[in-house]
Amino acid sequence: MRIGIPRETRPGERLVAATPTTVAQLVKLGYDVVVEAGAGAEASFSDTAYRESGAAIGDAATAWSSDVVTCVNAPDDASVAQLRPGATIVAMMAPAAHPERVAAFAERGVSALALDAVPRISRAQALDVLSTMSNVAGYRAVIEAAEVYGGMFTGQVTAAGKTAPAKVFVIGGGVAGLAAIGAAGSLGAQVRAFDVRPEAGEQIESMGAQFVQAQAAQQAVSSDGYAQEMTSEQERLTAVMYAEESAHADIVITTALVRGAAPRTLTAAMVAAMRPGSVIVDLAASGGGNCELTVPGSTIVTDNGVTIVGYTDLTSRLPKHTSQLFGTNIVNLMKLLTPDADGQVVLDMEDVVQRGMTVTLAGEVLWPPPPVQVSAVPAGAPVEVAPTVDPAVRALEEKEAARRAGQRKLVGYGLGAVLLGLSVAFSPAAFAGYFTVFVLAVFVGYYVISQVSHSLHTPLMAQTNAISGIILVGALLQLGNDSWWVTSLAFVAASVASINIFGGFLVAYRMISMFRKDA
Structure with a gap:
């Protein structure tokens, strides 16, 4: 069978569904691959590179008439008309928001697989393009914020004085939110984050951010990995928290999307209460925007000097790496659909992954799919709303x-x-x-150690090892004393000092090994 990689038809799109690296992997699966001329130009992939990887270069008609067509975005009507009946189309389709697309695929008699409908289960993570795109978008959101923000993310201590780190507040602890947390934290910012799903708190803290606690506004443990629609009382409670957090933040990054729709998290009044020079990056602009003032596709500055970034093409602003990751998702999907690696697609509707993303099958509408239980966490009891x-x-x-x-x-x-x-x-x-x-030693030790910077904890550990060595020598000298009480204390002191010495040196050795290059 032949896989066609057409050029993206959406205006301004710079991504491509396959790179020279992923084309070579598709060829190994037994497929013939044809790439439309210039399909990878915007992502810095030349036609020559595709040829060297085993692909043929053709025109748009050749790519769209292939047995399997893979693209980033859902095809327009003209492109759907070029699909061969019985073919398989693989792309992001947003079938829930665009039923007319589902009808068009069914009328054309093709099998449509929606990449943005992959079930959130562990086995499907390798082909989850939503996670891929969200990860890139979250990273890029911080880059956009850093460009607009008038200060540095990390705190600085110089001879000319010191500057405080930027305060970043991230709304949403999904893939995009976690990527934004990681990028902002790596730049030195102080990061706080919130998610209505309580199970996201541990993930947020694992990325180095502080999880904002708002238990009465949080939902029960989710059963499908996605956030649900909030009740009116939850919306009221979260609005109070959002107003407080955004007023103290330098940068706010919103990532809340529920089935492609963007719930309102920041109102115009909240934006008006933010400090001049603050930045809002709305990752949900494509769904209407989490911020009331967001203009999808544009950047605006409010009357009080707050910049609101509403770009809808953040992933396309990193086309090379995004295309590589997206293409790898396609390869993983084709491996699943080609169990014998013989270049033949085999759709198995008994597989929950394939069934969950199949919109139409040979012209038959299969959307929406049956529900899939994807969480191993038992559903918790409903969170009671605290009385006012x-x-x-x-x-x-x-x-x-x-x-x-x-x-x-x-x-x-x-x-x-x-x-x-x-x-x-x-x-x-x-x-x-x-x-x-003894009392003076306790006070001196407490104030000395508490004032030591985290970056000096390793040399401090070496110093305490030396002190423990002195304690060990003194304890050894007291062993065998005529007083059983002194001998007992000396034995305990020697044991504890030995543990501290050997344990301290072992920890220090492991820490130093992290920075040692292999010979």
Whole structure:
């Protein structure tokens, strides 16, 4: 069978569904590959490179009339008319939002596989183009924000003074949100993020960001990996949180999409409360925008100096690597559809992955697919919405709680002082001197170590190893003392010091090995 790679017909699109590298992989699966002339030019892939990888170069008609046609975006009406009845078309189709496309494919008698309808299960991750595109878009969103933002992302300490790091707030902890968190964190920004799905909190924190807690506004654990429509009460509670977070942020990146539709997360009033020079990058602009003021495809500056980036082509702004990743998703799909690696497509509707992304089969409409349970996490109990409390009553309760906590602390301090006085009064005279040295050592050690920068923890560990060595020598000298009490303490001190020394050097060795190049 022949696979056709046509040139993208959407205006401004720079991506291509296959690269020279992925073409060679398709050829190994037994397929003949034809690439439309100039299809990869915008992504810096020449026709010569495609020929060297085993593809033939043809015109648009040849590519569209192939047995299997793979493209990035859904074909327009003219391109659908060029499809051969019985052929297979593989592309992103948004079938739920565009039923007319489904009807057109059925009328043409083709089998249509929607790349953006891949079930969110582990086995399908290798061909999930939504994750691929979202990952690129999240990374590119930070690049766009860095270009517009009037400051540096990372904090600086120089002879001329210091600058604070940028504060970034990411709405959504999906693939795009996590990519944005990672990119912003790697640039040195302080990142906070929120997602209505509670299971996303651990992923957000694993990327180095702080997960904004808003339990009453969060949903139960999702069963399909996607966020659901929020209730009116959840929307109200999240709006309060969004307003507070955006007012303190330098950069806000929104990524919320529910089945291709963009819920409203930032209102005009929230934008008006942001500081001049702040930046909003709306990754959901293609679905209408999360921000009320977003203009899809454009960048605007509000009256109070907030820049809102609403580009819908972020993935096309990195065409080379995006095309490579997208093409790899296609290869993984074709491996699934070609079990014998003989160049013949075999569609298996018993496979939940293939069934989930099949929109039409030989002209028969199969959309929407049956639901697939993809989460191994049991559904949690519904989150109860906390009752609304009068702010004045809440303030009084907090003040009373603080007063009681202060009283308990004072009582504790008083009891400690009494016990300390009694112990000093009834102990030998030498005890007071030893105890004074011990207390001073605790205070000095605490304040010295707490003020050490994280970057100096490794040399600090070496210093504590040296101190532990001194402790070990002193403990060894006391072993065999006539007093069993002194001998017991010496044994414990020697054991603990040995653990600290050997454990510290082992950790230091492993850390240094991370930066050692193989010979």
